[in-house]
Amino acid sequence: MIIFDLDDTLYDNERLSRRNTQLTKKWIQQELGLNKAELEELYRNLPKKYPNPLNGVTSLGLSPEGYHENVFGKIEPSKYLSERIELKKELEKLDEEQAIVSFAPETYCRRVLDVLGIEEFFQQVISASQFNSSKKQAYEEIKNPELVIGDNFKADLRPAIEIGIDIIHVSKNCKISQNHTCCEDVIQALQLIKQR
Numbered sequence: 001m002i003i004f005d006l007d008d009t010l011y012d013n014e015r016l017s018r019r020n021t022q023l024t025k026k027w028i029q030q031e032l033g034l035n036k037a038e039l040e041e042l043y044r045n046l047p048k049k050y051p052n053p054l055n056g057v058t059s060l061g062l063s064p065e066g067y068h069e070n071v072f073g074k075i076e077p078s079k080y081l082s083e084r085i086e087l088k089k090e091l092e093k094l095d096e097e098q099a100i101v102s103f104a105p106e107t108y109c110r111r112v113l114d115v116l117g118i119e120e121f122f123q124q125v126i127s128a129s130q131f132n133s134s135k136k137q138a139y140e141e142i143k144n145p146e147l148v149i150g151d152n153f154k155a156d157l158r159p160a161i162e163i164g165i166d167i168i169h170v171s172k173n174c175k176i177s178q179n180h181t182c183c184e185d186v187i188q189a190l191q192l193i194k195q196r
């Protein structure tokens, strides 16, 4: 099974990322009753301190369910994304089965896959929120995990390395390490898999 992260891995869309950040900040501000300066101060270090966003919201005493509802529940993927023909062609060439493990809710993941025109390729779609917010636990639930492809090294890939699953890092300017395989985008990652 090849496991993919969703956001910023299967698509890369700045407007959508910005909308996600905007909704996250608005929700945190309302829930914690912060003024603008307090919010900015709090948010500045949050993603750095908690690469896993579900752990980030929990650290504030908020729930992953609230995060899902107030952020992903308010984003309409079709406003930002469209069919990715080239990605579809590369996925068609794979012999292995494929799964998604995301911090987003399953329903949102499925909506994104549908808009990208690639839903049929994924046998499993899993939200890490079902597994204690842990991608590691989610990976452990998958049969024969061979490889994880993701953009967030700490949150997507380190948990895979810890349990002995091979990884490909999708990153335009990978500055972390020379010791792992890194690709510019998911298309390049899929082409590399075919060459193995």
Ligand SMILES: [Mg+2]
Residues within 6 Å of the ligand: 005, 006, 007, 008, 009, 150, 151, 152
């Ligand atoms: Mg991601």
